[in-house]
Amino acid sequence: MIKTIKNSKTPLKGEITIPSDKSISHRAVMFSSISQGECIIKNFSSGADCHSTLKLFKSLGINIRFIDKKSIKVKGCGGRLKPLSKNSIYNCGNSGTTMRLVSGILAGENFDSVLTGDESLSKRPMKRIIDPLILMGADICSDNGHAPLSIHGKRLHGINYCSKLASAQVKSCILLAGLKADGTTTFKEPYLSRNHTENLFKYLGANIETHDCKITIRPSILEAKDIDIAGDISSAAFFMVAGLIVKGSDFIIKNVGINPTRAGIIDIINRMGGNIEILNPRHISGEEIADVRIQYTDNLKSCIIKGADIPRLIDELPVIAVLASQAEGETIVKDAGDLRNKESDRIKCLVKELLKIGVDIEESEDGFTVRGKSELFGNNTLESYHDHRLAMSFYVAGLICKNEIAINGFEWTKISFPEFEELFALISQ
Numbered sequence: 001m002i003k004t005i006k007n008s009k010t011p012l013k014g015e016i017t018i019p020s021d022k023s024i025s026h027r028a029v030m031f032s033s034i035s036q037g038e039c040i041i042k043n044f045s046s047g048a049d050c051h052s053t054l055k056l057f058k059s060l061g062i063n064i065r066f067i068d069k070k071s072i073k074v075k076g077c078g079g080r081l082k083p084l085s086k087n088s089i090y091n092c093g094n095s096g097t098t099m100r101l102v103s104g105i106l107a108g109e110n111f112d113s114v115l116t117g118d119e120s121l122s123k124r125p126m127k128r129i130i131d132p133l134i135l136m137g138a139d140i141c142s143d144n145g146h147a148p149l150s151i152h153g154k155r156l157h158g159i160n161y162c163s164k165l166a167s168a169q170v171k172s173c174i175l176l177a178g179l180k181a182d183g184t185t186t187f188k189e190p191y192l193s194r195n196h197t198e199n200l201f202k203y204l205g206a207n208i209e210t211h212d213c214k215i216t217i218r219p220s221i222l223e224a225k226d227i228d229i230a231g232d233i234s235s236a237a238f239f240m241v242a243g244l245i246v247k248g249s250d251f252i253i254k255n256v257g258i259n260p261t262r263a264g265i266i267d268i269i270n271r272m273g274g275n276i277e278i279l280n281p282r283h284i285s286g287e288e289i290a291d292v293r294i295q296y297t298d299n300l301k302s303c304i305i306k307g308a309d310i311p312r313l314i315d316e317l318p319v320i321a322v323l324a325s326q327a328e329g330e331t332i333v334k335d336a337g338d339l340r341n342k343e344s345d346r347i348k349c350l351v352k353e354l355l356k357i358g359v360d361i362e363e364s365e366d367g368f369t370v371r372g373k374s375e376l377f378g379n380n381t382l383e384s385y386h387d388h389r390l391a392m393s394f395y396v397a398g399l400i401c402k403n404e405i406a407i408n409g410f411e412w413t414k415i416s417f418p419e420f421e422e423l424f425a426l427i428s429q
């Protein structure tokens, strides 16, 4: 689907409520499915990725049903899954989170399973989870480190693992495996990645201890408890950037998850001198949320984004590139090489497409440099590379291009944020 976007001649105004967090929605279904008891998950994501997880657990025999448009009731299996068939193929669609986290659950079961994915997911690296799982005693065959993954379920044992990557997917996979493994599992990472697994494990009564970048888990059965899911800061980021760069904008984004391991975008906006206010901070189901007021800022300045910043805003980097194009000076992003392993090579594809509309951006091995301020002209078609976050970042850039732009493959926004356009319409006049 080709989508055309025109310059937003008028400021963005009003109020929107940001839909459910993708990372937490995945975890809520997975963890309730393996918990003891019944629960209701409120504000479940309508994105295709989270529905891949939901479908997968239904095929694993879990009783999950919608009780209204956004709420589901889950009856947990009490620790061990009892699948309908003992050797089944489960399709994870486009979702890396589904494949990597579910591998940690299935590796320790007493049945065999195969995990498959679409073309993009089949190209993404899985060695990062296969290697530590094998150290725990798992039996997994892959296509040279890629899906499909054939998992021969086995009893696992705890390990002491030091990860080179700060990846929440790797961490969560190992913690899920550790939940059923014999003994203690310790996981260390170089920088703290998103900690929704740790938060939800604590909320559901797991035997888990956390100290900065080190987590220890001992065998436990999770206790089902109702979960209310925060709004997704990664989705809100598109609106934050749009509000900062579309002249005269001033609006409120409600229910945004502001977990510090995800809130790097807020720090960056502050560092760049952007006008952002955090209102009414509160907690739901072990997570911090708030409403966010965003206002157009005409004196944004560049900044350097690296090291510990990266896992806290990894998914926001494409739209941060758009923001940097409107900031005075050179914004440098480094230590973000893993961006090349996302739904697309997000460094190469982002740079190639933004150059077309006049962003002064240069690729580096582990990031990019943007020199602002540029006037963006448009009048061309940008490729989404089947990547939802690129499609939405280009939409935001389109709002300030002098001429109309077209985005090819805009339907991929459905992966995480089907409500994206509808919400933009609410604040556009």
Ligand code: S3P
Binding pocket: 022, 023, 024, 097, 166, 167, 168, 169, 170, 172, 193, 194, 314, 315
């Ligand atoms: C996610 C972790 C991040 C992020 C992805 C969702 C998660 O990936 O990019 O969109 O839910 O754990 P990595 O763990 O590969 O950094």
